[in-house]
Amino acid sequence: METIKEGSRRILCPDASALADRAVELIQACATQAVHDRGQFVFALAGGSTPEATYRRLAMPKNSSAIDWLNTFLFFGDERFVPADDPRSNFAMVQRTLLTPLPIREEHVFPVPTDRATAADAAKAYADQLVRFFANDIRHSPPRFDLVLLGIGDDGHTASLFPGTPALDVVDAWVTWSAPGRLPPPVERVTLTFPVLNAARNVLFLVSGESKADAVYDVLEGNVACRERPAAGVRPKDGVLTWLLDASAASRLTGSV
Ligand code: 6PG
Numbered sequence: 001m002e003t004i005k006e007g008s009r010r011i012l013c014p015d016a017s018a019l020a021d022r023a024v025e026l027i028q029a030c031a032t033q034a035v036h037d038r039g040q041f042v043f044a045l046a047g048g049s050t051p052e053a054t055y056r057r058l059a060m061p062k063n064s065s066a067i068d069w070l071n072t073f074l075f076f077g078d079e080r081f082v083p084a085d086d087p088r089s090n091f092a093m094v095q096r097t098l099l100t101p102l103p104i105r106e107e108h109v110f111p112v113p114t115d116r117a118t119a120a121d122a123a124k125a126y127a128d129q130l131v132r133f134f135a136n137d138i139r140h141s142p143p144r145f146d147l148v149l150l151g152i153g154d155d156g157h158t159a160s161l162f163p164g165t166p167a168l169d170v171v172d173a174w175v176t177w178s179a180p181g182r183l184p185p186p187v188e189r190v191t192l193t194f195p196v197l198n199a200a201r202n203v204l205f206l207v208s209g210e211s212k213a214d215a216v217y218d219v220l221e222g223n224v225a226c227r228e229r230p231a232a233g234v235r236p237k238d239g240v241l242t243w244l245l246d247a248s249a250a251s252r253l254t255g256s257v
Pocket of ligand 1: 153158
C-alpha cells in the first residue's frame, strides 16, 4: 500500500522480507532514472542491520543485473569509527552482503577512511573525498546524492545523527563526527550531515520491527522535534522522501499509511 502524507511517501509492507524485496525495486528504479538523466547513479548506503536483507537481495544476479554498476558510485551515510574489517563496521557489513558478489570496481566504492587518527580527521577526509568526487558543484552547496538510504534507531536517530548532539546543528560541513550514541555499538561515528541528507534527490528509510514503532510514530505523526528524534530532520528540499515500513514498524501510525 502506498500513500503520500505531508510530502513524504509511505509504503507499507507486510513483513521484513517483503520490505527488502520492495526496497530492491525502489533502488533499481532510482538507479535507472539517475543513469538515464545524468549518466551515473550516486548512492549513499545505510548501515546497521535492517539493510542487510536488501543488500543480499540486490547482490543476486536476477536483481543486480538491473543496475548499471559501471556507472554506479557507492558512498556511506555513516560509519562507526572502527577498522574496516571490524565486525561493527558498516563497510564490513556492506562488503559481506553486497560488494563481494558484485561486478563493481573498487574505485567506485568510497568507504569512510576510519584509519585516520581521530573520528574528526576521518570526517574531514571524507568531506574532502566528496569535494573531489562531486567536483566544483559543492563548494557552495551540498553534494546531491541520487539516493540516500537511511534507517532509524529506537531513539529516532538516523545515520549517526543522535538526539541532542552537536552533529544535529552542523550546517557548514557535509560530514561530521559524533560521540557514541545511547544505542550500541558504543563507538565514535562519522556521519553525513543534514544539509547533505536534505539535498538528496531521493531519500529512502528502511524500517522494520516493533522496536521502531514509537520512533516512527513520533516522527511521522507525533511532530516530535528533530533534537529529540533526529530522523524528523530529514526533509529533502527538492527530493522524494520515502518511508518503507513493515507492519510492525507502522503499528502505531493512525493515519492511512
Ligand atoms: C548505523 C546506522 C544507523 C542505523 C539505525 C538502525 O551505523 O547503525 O547507520 O543509523 O540505520 O541505527 O539500525 P538497525 O537497522 O540495525 O535497526
